Amino acid sequence: MRMKKTKSVFELRLQEHFGVSPLELPVLSEEFEAHDQVNLQVALDAWLSAPGRSSELIGIRGTDSWCKLTITELLRAYPPQPELGPVQYANIELEEGRIITCICKGLLLLRDGNRALAALISVADSLVGSGKVWVQVMARSREDAGQFLGEIRTSMRERNVYRGRIISLEAGFHSLRVRLHQLPPxxxxxxxxxxxxxxxxERHTIGFARQAERLRAAGRHLKRGLLLHGxxxxxxxxxxxxLANAMRGRTVLLVTGLGQGLVEYTCRMARALAPATIIxxxxDLIGQDRALECTNPLLYELLNQMDGLAEDADILFILTTNRPHVLEPALASRPGRIDLAIELPLPDAECRRRLFELYSRGLPLERSDWEPLIPKTExxxxxxxRELLRTAALFAADRGEPLRVGRAELEEALRELTIRGGLMTRRVLGFHIEEAATESSATG
Ligand SMILES: Nc1ncnc2c1ncn2[C@@H]1O[C@H](COP(=O)(O)OP(=O)(O)O)[C@@H](O)[C@H]1O
Ligand SMILES: [Mg+2]
Known part of the structure; x- marks a missing residue:
């Protein structure tokens, strides 16, 4: 039996919109990362807000939700044909109070003066599908469609909602996700x-950032790397x-647990959102292979990516590690990627005094209470x-009101953390008395 051929409702709507049969018109496609969905929406909204432009949004029913949808499919002349349905949206919360409603599936009939365009937007389900955003543009000519997509791409870059923010990239099921962060002050x-x-x-980071334009004008390179170890x-x-807080205005990319492919993507994103700081x-833990501690492929990939960035890209890398010796072979074979390595030392007596002062703020403690602990906390x-003072305050609080923290509570807390807590507590909190005697302290 032959199936009856009928024009789909979308063919009729597009024909009406363009004044010619859509079967004769070109379609241009582009795929965006899932996290760019919000930027796409922002760009579309901006395009529409220009004078002389208007749009109509049509929803689609009867298609698989996990695949990307094509205009060709909307024009199907045989059943099962897609039908008109509700437009599907998703709310994407950028930060508290700023929600952007994005189209997940819908056909936009656009008009710009007497130029007609149609854009089909579909987001593949992120659990089953790729999670990516698929846009197909139909126009009277290929140039028209290309120009529109070009405008959207430029606008997405200019209005990128992640610029100047603190973000992290995470590998989702099939796509990359971006999370926004607030850092503690x-x-x-x-x-x-x-x-x-x-x-x-600060000179190497904040100072550099402040002088970026002058340095660039003088032909100095802006790409730089700082390693903090200790x-x-x-x-x-x-x-x-x-540093991240002190350089507001720069995009900050926080990286933990770098997966394969994420290195390259992070650098690409930093370039697009420059000036940027990658932390x-x-x-030393990225992509670590325990069996082959010295051959860390991801670390080499990272250094190569750092190398590949243009010299004048204002991108600052801040790396931290407890184990600089693990990085040594990689850094030695790729000199110049890190221009400054600084060891944050264990506090000397003077610094410990300042730390006692800082962390006893708000507690009824006198200098004479903690001064005897300075030699003992070498x-x-x-x-x-910090933990010592917190524990002392806890002991005091257990004894009831009013809070009385004194020498006795401090001594008790020190005993608790160093002796009763055992080696593990000492290691975790960084008390290196006996280790310092057996190990040479790490240097880089
Ligand atoms: N140099 C320092 N000055 C003041 N407080 C510090 C210092 N180093 C560590 N702390 C305190 O200890 C906490 C943990 O330190 P952190 O920066 O996470 O150590 P690291 O990253 O070197 O292992 C900090 O949030 C802070 O409260
Ligand atoms: Mg740390």
């Missing part, structure tokens, strides 16, 4: 380091967060001292 005074060290770090709990993460925490990290 870290004040300069909250970072206790030996005299002059933070200034050196024992656990010495403030590498804290410093990186401080890679615990870089080898302790900054994080350890």
């Amino acid at each position: 870290v004040s300069r005074e909250g970072i206790i380091l030996p005299e002059g060290l933070l200034e050196r770090i 024992r656990p709990g010495t403030g590498k993460t804290l410093t990186a967060m401080y 890679i925490e615990d870089v 080898g302790a990290s900054a994080a350890f001292i």
Whole structure:
């Protein structure tokens, strides 16, 4: 039996829109990453808001939700034919109070003066399909369709909602996802380091960023890398967060657990969103193969990608590690990717005093209460001292009101953390007394 051929409702609508049969018109397609869906929507909204433009949005029913949809499919003359249905949207929340409603499946009939265009948007289900955004543009000529897509692409770049924000990239089922972050505020005074060290770090990062235009004009390269290394709990993460906050206006890409392919994509995204800072925490752990500790393919890929970026791209890399020796072979074979390596040392007596002052703020503690602990905490990290004061306050709180923290509570907390807590607690919090005696301290 021969199936009866009938014009689909979409063929009729497109014919009416273009004034000619859509079967004769060219279609241009483009695929966008899932996280660009919101940028696509922003660009479409901006296109439509220009004078002389109008649109009609039609929903589609009766197609598989996990695949990308084509205009050809909408023009099917045989059953099962897609039918008119509800437009499908998704709300994408960028930050609190800013939600962008994006079209997930729909046909836009666009008019710009007497130019007619149609754009079919479909997002493949991210669980079953690719999660990518598929756009097909139909126009009276290929040039028309190409020009429209070009305008949209430029507008997406210019209005990119991720520019200047703090984002991380994550590998989803089939696609990359972008998450927006808020960083805890870290004040300069909250970072206790030996005299002059933070200034050196700032000169290489904030100072560079401030002078970017002058340096570029003078033909200096802007791409640069900073490696912060040191024992656990010495403030590498804290410093990186401080720098990210202090350079607002730059896009910050936070990278943890780099997967294959993510390195390249992160760099590509940083270039598109420059000026940008890429923060890679615990870089020794990326793509680590325990059996082959010294041959870390992802680390080499990262260094190659850093190399591939244009010299004048204003991209700053901040890497942190507890184990700089793991990076040494890779860095030695790729010199120049990191221009500054700084060790954040365990606090000396003077820094420990400043740490006691900082972290006893708000507690009824006198200097004479904690001064005797300065020699006893030789080898302790900054994080350890913070935890010591917190534990002392907890002990005091257990004893009831009013909160009385004194020498006794501090001594008790020190015993708790170093002796009763055992080696594990000491390691985690960074108390390196006996380790310092057996291991040479890491240097880079
Ligand atoms: N140099 C420092 N000055 C002040 N506080 C510090 C310092 N280093 C660590 N801390 C405290 O310890 C916490 C953990 O430190 P973190 O920066 O995560 O250590 P790392 O990344 O070097 O292992 C910080 O959030 C902060 O409260
Ligand atoms: Mg850290």
